[in-house]
Amino acid sequence: xxxxxxxxxxxxxxxxxRPRNFRVLNPAxxxxxxxxxxxxxxxxxxxxxxxxxxxxxxxQGQGCAISTASASLMTEALKGKTIAEAERLxxxxxxxxxxxxxPPSGMGKLAVLQGVRDYPSRVKCATLSxxxxxxxxxxxxDPVITE
Amino acid sequence: xxxFGAALNWVREIGYDFIGQHEQDLLExxxxxxxxxxxxxxxxxxxxxxxVLSFTLDGIHPHDVGTIMDMEGVAVRTGHHCAQPVMDRxxxxxxxxxxxxxxxxxxxVDVLVAAIYKVKEMFGS
Numbered sequence: 001x002x003x004x005x006x007x008x009x010x011x012x013x014x015x016x017x018r019p020r021n022f023r024v025l026n027p028a029x030x031x032x033x034x035x036x037x038x039x040x041x042x043x044x045x046x047x048x049x050x051x052x053x054x055x056x057x058x059x060q061g062q063g064c065a066i067s068t069a070s071a072s073l074m075t076e077a078l079k080g081k082t083i084a085e086a087e088r089l090x091x092x093x094x095x096x097x098x099x100x101x102x103p104p105s106g107m108g109k110l111a112v113l114q115g116v117r118d119y120p121s122r123v124k125c126a127t128l129s130x131x132x133x134x135x136x137x138x139x140x141x142d143p144v145i146t147e
Numbered sequence: 148x149x150x151f152g153a154a155l156n157w158v159r160e161i162g163y164d165f166i167g168q169h170e171q172d173l174l175e176x177x178x179x180x181x182x183x184x185x186x187x188x189x190x191x192x193x194x195x196x197x198x199v200l201s202f203t204l205d206g207i208h209p210h211d212v213g214t215i216m217d218m219e220g221v222a223v224r225t226g227h228h229c230a231q232p233v234m235d236r237x238x239x240x241x242x243x244x245x246x247x248x249x250x251x252x253x254x255x256v257d258v259l260v261a262a263i264y265k266v267k268e269m270f271g272s
Contacts, residue, residue: 013270039210039226040226040231040241042240062240064208065270
């Protein structure tokens with residue numbers, strides 16, 4: 001049970017129940033879809049980028065608690081960041097959920113998702129929204145598919 | 148191949164009638180218990196069906212259900228089960244599915260039901 005609480009922390013349950021920035025941005029300067037065919041998770045991310053800074057970011061979609069909470073926490077973390085900072089944060093986030101290393105500093109609330117590393121099948125849930133943001137910033141038109 | 152032969156002999160010794168009866172008994176026992184669980188919906192309720200129970204829990208995604216039940220020692224399959232058109236028909240993304248075999252007991256069903264309550268407790272529902 002203690003292990004599970006590490007995965008399903010209060011912050012995660014809260015962001016799952018009341019996802020932040022859960023809306024459509026219209027117009028958005030960047031947008032992309034993410035799809036996890038094995039899970040059925042689907043997400044669309046929207047960004048408004050001005051002068052390389054993410055002025056606003058939002059998402060829509062449906063998925064498990066891990067993917068919804070991760071997307072919600074991501075939108076909070078990325079708002080106001082430059083594109084370079086966002087890319088670096090994704091690298092750090094990916095490292096945090098896929099390796100046993102101490103998480104890099106500056107992860108803020110994203111650190112609650114560290115428990116995902118113990119559940120390899122759930123890593124793709126936590127990273128789906130990040131992959132979608134990367135695709136949006138790269139102007140990728142096909143949906144990102146993670147398996 | 149040798150193991151497969153032994154498995155077939157085992158099945159023949161027990162007999163298909165007994166296996167069928169046992170599975171139906173577990174299915175009926177589990178179905179009755181599931182009906183008592185608030186927020187649980189059994190997907191499909193045909194009169195004659197295999198001893199498989201597919202279900203959803205209000206507000207909790209099957210993949211979260213599966214991970215928590217796994218930690219409780221209960222193995223279930225979760226997802227769309229490669230049957231996306233059926234999922235669309237019911238307007239759901241996925242289900243959790245428990246299946247019962249001749250090697251399962253009513254006590255296993257009790258553990259399954261307890262694990263579902265654990266999931267609900269964890270999600271505060």
